[in-house]
Amino acid sequence: MTPVLDQLGEKLAEKWVSALALPGLLFVGASACAAVLGQDHALDAGLLIEKARHWAETVAHRPVVGQVTAVAVALLVAVAMGMFVRVCGEGAARVWTGDWPRPARRLARRVTARRAGVWGDLQRQIDGIRRDNPPYDRDDAHLRQITDLTARRDRMGLSSPARPTYTGDRFAGVEGRLRGQYGIDLAACWPGLWLVLPEEVRAELRTTRARFDAEVAGSVWACCYLVLGCFWWPAAVGGAAAGLVAWRRGRRAAAAHAGLAEAAVDVHLRRLAEEVGIAVPPGPTWDPRVGLLLNRLFRKGA
Template identity: 40%
Template sequence: MTRFLEALGGRLAERWLALLLGPSVLLMGAIAAGATLGQRRWHDTGLLLDRLDGLSAQPALRTGGTLVLLLAGVLVVSAGLGLAVTALGAMVERLWLGDRPRRLTARRRRRWDAAQERFDRALVAAARAERTPEAAAAAARARDLNALRNRISLAPPARPFWLGDRIAAVDTRVWDSYRLDLTSAWPRLWLTLPEDVRAELGTARSSLAAATRLLAWALGYLVVGLVWWPSAVVGAVTAVTAWWRARTAGVAFAELAESAVDLHGRGLAESLGIPCAGTLTEDVGAEITALLRKRT
């Protein structure tokens, strides 16, 4: 047990150093550099080195006790920054995946409806052009318009941001295909999934959370950019990277969640005592939904 606790403590320390201390120290360095150099002397490394030499020459910094206190202060501040950024990352994730502001949702819905209308007209044109020289071109146009609509959302938009719609589309697509309420079914489905599938889903979900934390770090650098513009450049690049990683992780999580229903929905039905001879159908899905909702 002692060895287990030591190993666990070591892993927790490594994770703390990786998630909190390292990025916090970098941000603290940017804050110190910005406060020292400002906008006018943003590139004056000589001034920065002179300030560091002056600090190192202070008699107080030559004592072991002062150094210990200074190190403890750095650790406390870095931990505080890390926890604050983690909380801010959770807020960013909630904003990206939430249903407000609804004005943006209505705007996205209008764009999607227009794209759907163009796609419907293209389907009609393709049907009319069947077995004519224009059939191939009409079918290609319908495919292109279908792709353009899907770039907005795979289902009628219900969230103000693309990432939230991509994940929410899983509920809509599962309902349309199987009449299965995924909100009610997911906790039970999770318990029936194999360990490797749950690990894949957990990895994708962790990647999404890491991307939102990265955006929170980017916001910190952007704030420092108000007094030292090179930090704003770093913050902008980091924000774009975080945005791209969040989209990638969100797509991966959504596809894995939908695939889990497609591949293991039958196992969920059988675990609930509902006969399912072949693939999951609308009738079976509706029966699962009725059972899990418990008439609510």
């Protein structure tokens, strides 16, 4: 039992350091640079080295208790920053997924309408090319046009936008497509489906969700560095770069997670129906009545 507990403690400590302490220590270091250099001497490495040497000599002449206290304070500040970012990450996830708070609802509707208009224009162009050029009369130029327009449309969303953000549409689109294909309410049926998914599928879903959450946290850290940039401009440059990376990687992580969740339903929904005693006709076709029965079962008749 002791080796198991030791291994668990090592894993928890490793996760704690990577998730909270290290990013927090980097921000504490950047804040120290901002306090020493400011905007006037933002890139003065000599001044920074001189000040760091002075601090190191000051700490070295203090008693061991003082040195330990200084290190402990720095770690506590770093962990506090990490916890602050983690708490803010919940709100940031709402921004990413388009679930904006009430004061921003009007802006959300405008952004959604604009995105839906652009998406609709692209779809009408695609439909127009297909209508004016039947399959037997399309040349390579028509095919390239359709491919380019489809790629531009899909970068905005796989269906007409209903949220102000790509990530929100990507997640919401899964529910809409599954409702149209199988007639199921994904929110109601997902807990039951989770229980019948193989462990490797659940592990992969956890992994893709963790990647998305990590990029959301990265966007919060980027905002923190942008605020610090008001006192030390290199922090703003780093924050802008980190924010751009988090945005690009977060979109890819959201698409991967949504696609995997949709595929999990496609592959394992039949097994869920069979596990709860609903007869499913053999073959690739799906009876919409099965979806209605699943909804009634998992909603408890509501």
